[in-house]
Amino acid sequence: MTATVPAPAARRVFGVLGKKAVVPWLFLAPGLLLALVFKFWPMAKGIWLSFFDVRPFLGDQWIGLDNYTRVLADHRFQDAIGHTLVLGLGQSLGAILLGFALALLLEGQARSLKILRTAVFLPAVTATAVVGELWRLMYYPTSDGLLNSGLHLLGLGPVQFLDNPDIALYSTMAMGIWIWAPYNMVILLAGLAGVDRSLYEAAAMDGVSLWQRLRYITLPAIRPALMIVLTLATIRGLRVFTEVYVLTGGGPAGSTDVWMTRAYTLGFTRNDIGGASAASVVLLCVTLLLTVMVNYLRKRGEAR
Amino acid sequence: MSAPVIDPVRPTAPDTPAGRSTKAQRTTPARFDTALGWNDKPSLAWALRILLCLIALAVFAAPFLTIFSGAFTPNPSGSSLSFLPHDSTLLNFKVAGERGIWDYLGNSLVIAGGGLLLQLVVCTLAAYALARHRFRGQALIMMLFMMTLMLPEEVIAIPLSLVLGDVPVVHLDLKGTVWGVILPLGAWGFSVMMLTEFMRDIPTEIEEAARLDGVGELRMLWQVVLPLCKPALGVAGVLGFIMIWDQYLLPLIAAKDPTDYTVTVALSILRTDPEVGSGVVLAGAVIALIPSLIVYLLLQRSLVTGIAAGATKG
Numbered sequence: 001m002t003a004t005v006p007a008p009a010a011r012r013v014f015g016v017l018g019k020k021a022v023v024p025w026l027f028l029a030p031g032l033l034l035a036l037v038f039k040f041w042p043m044a045k046g047i048w049l050s051f052f053d054v055r056p057f058l059g060d061q062w063i064g065l066d067n068y069t070r071v072l073a074d075h076r077f078q079d080a081i082g083h084t085l086v087l088g089l090g091q092s093l094g095a096i097l098l099g100f101a102l103a104l105l106l107e108g109q110a111r112s113l114k115i116l117r118t119a120v121f122l123p124a125v126t127a128t129a130v131v132g133e134l135w136r137l138m139y140y141p142t143s144d145g146l147l148n149s150g151l152h153l154l155g156l157g158p159v160q161f162l163d164n165p166d167i168a169l170y171s172t173m174a175m176g177i178w179i180w181a182p183y184n185m186v187i188l189l190a191g192l193a194g195v196d197r198s199l200y201e202a203a204a205m206d207g208v209s210l211w212q213r214l215r216y217i218t219l220p221a222i223r224p225a226l227m228i229v230l231t232l233a234t235i236r237g238l239r240v241f242t243e244v245y246v247l248t249g250g251g252p253a254g255s256t257d258v259w260m261t262r263a264y265t266l267g268f269t270r271n272d273i274g275g276a277s278a279a280s281v282v283l284l285c286v287t288l289l290l291t292v293m294v295n296y297l298r299k300r301g302e303a304r
Numbered sequence: 305m306s307a308p309v310i311d312p313v314r315p316t317a318p319d320t321p322a323g324r325s326t327k328a329q330r331t332t333p334a335r336f337d338t339a340l341g342w343n344d345k346p347s348l349a350w351a352l353r354i355l356l357c358l359i360a361l362a363v364f365a366a367p368f369l370t371i372f373s374g375a376f377t378p379n380p381s382g383s384s385l386s387f388l389p390h391d392s393t394l395l396n397f398k399v400a401g402e403r404g405i406w407d408y409l410g411n412s413l414v415i416a417g418g419g420l421l422l423q424l425v426v427c428t429l430a431a432y433a434l435a436r437h438r439f440r441g442q443a444l445i446m447m448l449f450m451m452t453l454m455l456p457e458e459v460i461a462i463p464l465s466l467v468l469g470d471v472p473v474v475h476l477d478l479k480g481t482v483w484g485v486i487l488p489l490g491a492w493g494f495s496v497m498m499l500t501e502f503m504r505d506i507p508t509e510i511e512e513a514a515r516l517d518g519v520g521e522l523r524m525l526w527q528v529v530l531p532l533c534k535p536a537l538g539v540a541g542v543l544g545f546i547m548i549w550d551q552y553l554l555p556l557i558a559a560k561d562p563t564d565y566t567v568t569v570a571l572s573i574l575r576t577d578p579e580v581g582s583g584v585v586l587a588g589a590v591i592a593l594i595p596s597l598i599v600y601l602l603l604q605r606s607l608v609t610g611i612a613a614g615a616t617k618g
Contacts, residue, residue, distance in 0.1 A: 021440070023521055024433035028445060031430035031491045038464065038488035039452045041472060046463035105356050107338040116357055118604055119365040125600045125607070126368075126593060127550045129568035133575065133589045134367055137374065137582060146370065182364060183611065190612035192339055200336040210341065218339040239456040242552040246572070260458045267462040268557075276462045284459045291454050 043284070046277045054273035067278035076254060077262055077279065083169055084258040087244070088237025091176035096229055098177055099184025106185070107192050117189075124183040132246030135175045136162070165255035168248055172256050176243050180236075184229045191225025192218070227301070231294045235287055259283055371593065374586040396587035399580055405588050407563065408570035413595070414482050415555070415566060419489040419548045424540060426490045428533075431499030432525045436511065446500075453493035458553060464488065465557035480560030488558075489548055495540040498613065502536035503529060539610035542603045549596045567592040 050067050052060040071077050106117050123131060138146045139161035148158045161171040199217045208216075219226075241260040244250060250257035250265065257265075259279065267276030343350055378393050397405075433439075434446060457464075468484045469477055478484035506529060514528045530537070555566040562573055571592060574585045600607060 024437035024439045024442075027429045027433035027437075027521075027525075030426045031449070031496065032445070034426060034487060034490035035448065035452050037471065038467065039455055039460065039491065040448075042460040042463040042467045043455060045467065046460055049463060049466075102360060104338075104340050105353065105360065107340070108342060109337065110344075116361065118601075120360055121604075121608070122365055122368055122597075122600075125546050125596055127552075127568045127596060129552055129571050130371075130589045130592050133571055133585055134371055136575075137370065137586070138367060178364070186608055186611050195339065197336050200339075200341065204336065204341075213341070214339060235456075239458045241458045246552070263462070264553075268465075273462060273466070280459045280462055284456070287456055287459070288454065 046280055046284075049274055050277040050281045052274050054277075056271075060274075063274070067274045068282070071266075071275050071279045071282070076257065077259070079254060080257045080259045080262040083256060084238060084240065087169060087173055087176065087240060087256075087258060088234065090170075090173045091180065091240070092230070092233035092237045094173065094177035095180035095184050096226075096233060098181035099229065100188055100226075102181060102185040103188040103192055107189060117185075121182045121186065123179050123181075124186075128179070128242040129246050131175065131179055132243070135171075135178075135247060139171055162248055163252055165253050168252055168256045172244055172247055175247060176240070179243070180233065184233070187229050188222060188225055191222035195221040227298055231291075231298070234294065235291060238287055238290070239283060368593075371586055371589050374583060375590040377583055396583040397591075399584045400574065400587040400591070403574060403577065403580065403584070404563070405567065405570065405574070405591055408565055408567040409591055411482065411555075411564065412549070412566040412568070412592070415485045415551075416545060416548050416595070418482060419486045420541065420544050422486055422490045423492050423495060423544050423548075424537065427492055427495035427499055427540065428525070428530070428537070430491070430496050431503055432529060434496070434500045435503035435506075436529065449491070449493045449496045451493070452491060453497070461553050461557055464554075468558050479558055480564050484558030485551065485555050485566070488554060489551070492544065492547070495544060498610070499533065499536055499540060502533055506532050535606070535609075538603065538606040539613070542599060542607045543610045545599050546596060546607065549599075 049060070051062060051064060053063045053066070054060050102120060106113055106120065140146060140148065141158060141160045141163055143149065143152050143158040145158070147161065151157075151159060159167065162168050195218055199221075200213065203213050203217055239260055240258055241264065244256055244258050244261050245264070248256040250261040260283065263276045263279035263283070266272045266279065342353060375396055376393060378395060430449070434442065434449075465479075468488075469479050471478060478487065510528060510532075511524065514524055519528065549568070551566070552569060555564075555569050559565055559569075562570070565573065567588065571585060571588050574580060574588045577584075
């Protein structure tokens with residue numbers, strides 16, 4: 001790139017004079033402005049407000065870490081941590097395993113497989129709100145509901161998928177897996193496509209079993225893709241909101257309340273902006289920490 | 305672009321098969337093509353695969369048929385729901401229309417169109433600067449855009465709703481306008497990153513030649529760089545559309561009253577309306593589903609490439 005630049009001296013001079021140096025900033029300006037106003041400013045404001053008792057018309061009052069202690073001591077938030085972890089982990093692992101299975105099943109060049117992949121990928125491109133309505137319907141609680149009528153055939157009673165506090169979280173998890181498994185499938189298929197075919201051939205000559213082939217050829221080769229899927233899923237799992245909000249709204253009896261639905265309720269229903277900001281900042285810190293940690297581990301894994 | 309493609313060109317069956325496996329290879333060259341060594345020949349594994357494919361289809365695609373059949377069924381509930389409608393009717397759509405579903409769809413389309421246009425322009429401009437110029441603080445700017453990706457939008461939702469009500473410096477109230485949804489969507493780190501990567505791969509010779517002809521920066525971007533970026537713009541466009549159409553929290557917090565909702569958010573209004581049945585909700589769901597379905601089916605190649613590429617770089 002450097003070699004083809006004519007008259008580097010001229011460019012350097014212009015750079016110093018500023019005419020040339022201004023150009024990239026003009027191109028960057030709209031993006032930076034929008035990111036600043038609608039991403040970074042709200043983030044800063046959120047951190048700032050988390051230390052205040054936010055009272056509209058009365059003026060905000062500095063209360064230090066009170067919002068944090070209040071939120072962290074709130075048993076509904078403590079419950080929400082558990083739900084978030086169970087939902088996040090279960091949903092991530094389920095979607096990865098199922099996505100991997102789908103990728104293995106639907107790998108190939110045949111036209112019929114391409115059509116199948118197109119159809120299976122549908123959940124991932126459908127708006128979450130639409131998916132939520134669809135699953136509400138499938139979870140219809142009476143015995144003539146879509147899933148319940150299937151269970152009825154097996155001789156099982158109608159399950160209150162969304163109304164039973166013991167089950168609702170797992171019902172939400174099933175929907176999450178259904179949304180994200182096809183998405184993971186696409187990433188893992190890209191990983192599978194990169195596996196060296198001659199290895200499969202060599203393995204066949206050495207007479208290795210299918211399991212060994214998967215374990216020692218496929219898995220190591222798609223490890224990067226797998227790591228990416230895992231990273232994305234973990235972080236996504238922690239901040240899960242829309243899926244829960246459209247399916248259960250956090251109910252019944254708070255049994256599916258996750259961290260973000262809790263914060264949302266606090267902020268918009270109770271108007272406790274300070275508390276909601278503190279909850280958001282906690283999630284932000286955990287997410288950032290996790291992102292940095294996973295990236296570090298990934299870098300170290302690659303370096304090895 | 306170095307992006308992995310979902311339908312990669314694979315080497316054809318090797319034509320110099322060694323010794324013992326000659327026979328096996330001639331009859332089943334495809335078995336080295338997949339991780340599980342799927343075979344085209346009718347066999348037990350083949351039958352099992354077809355069965356599993358049918359199950360996958362039933363689990364992941366068939367539920368969409370119930371949305372459609374339910375939307376065209378007079379009063380669906382429970383057992384009357386099936387994969388095909390019994391006696392089809394447009395009544396549900398008529399009722400949904402009376403509840404303003406077309407207005408919501410209008411909101412959605414304006415937001416999707418405007419948001420996507422703004423997003424593409426803003427991200428292309430930024431990517432051009434990052435890819436084709438060298439300047440002080442480049443790494444920092446790159447990191448800033450990367451951070452917008454790592455910043456969960458759910459986390460900034462609460463302060464963002466305050467900012468939308470009173471934009472700093474200019475003190476505008478964007479709530480209740482489409483701008484409240486469109487503007488926050490403008491700078492999308494993913495598009496910036498992907499377009500930057502793509503533009504970097506364009507040979508500098510082309511640009512240098514144009515520069516010698518005295519082509520200015522904007523014309524350079526518009527007439528030289530952009531035509532070479534069409535595949536990447538396609539990916540940014542599809543993924544951007546799907547991402548915008550999926551927005552839930554943002555239209556919710558940017559709305560002043562329910563008439564500002566997008567069609568996806570408005571589904572909850574239909575659902576909680578005691579006077580309408582689930583058929584009307586499903587009619588709304590169909591209306592919310594169709595635009596993304598059209599975009600997906602027309603441009604799925606770009607979409608799939610983008611997801612795979614974005615993830616591998618992420």
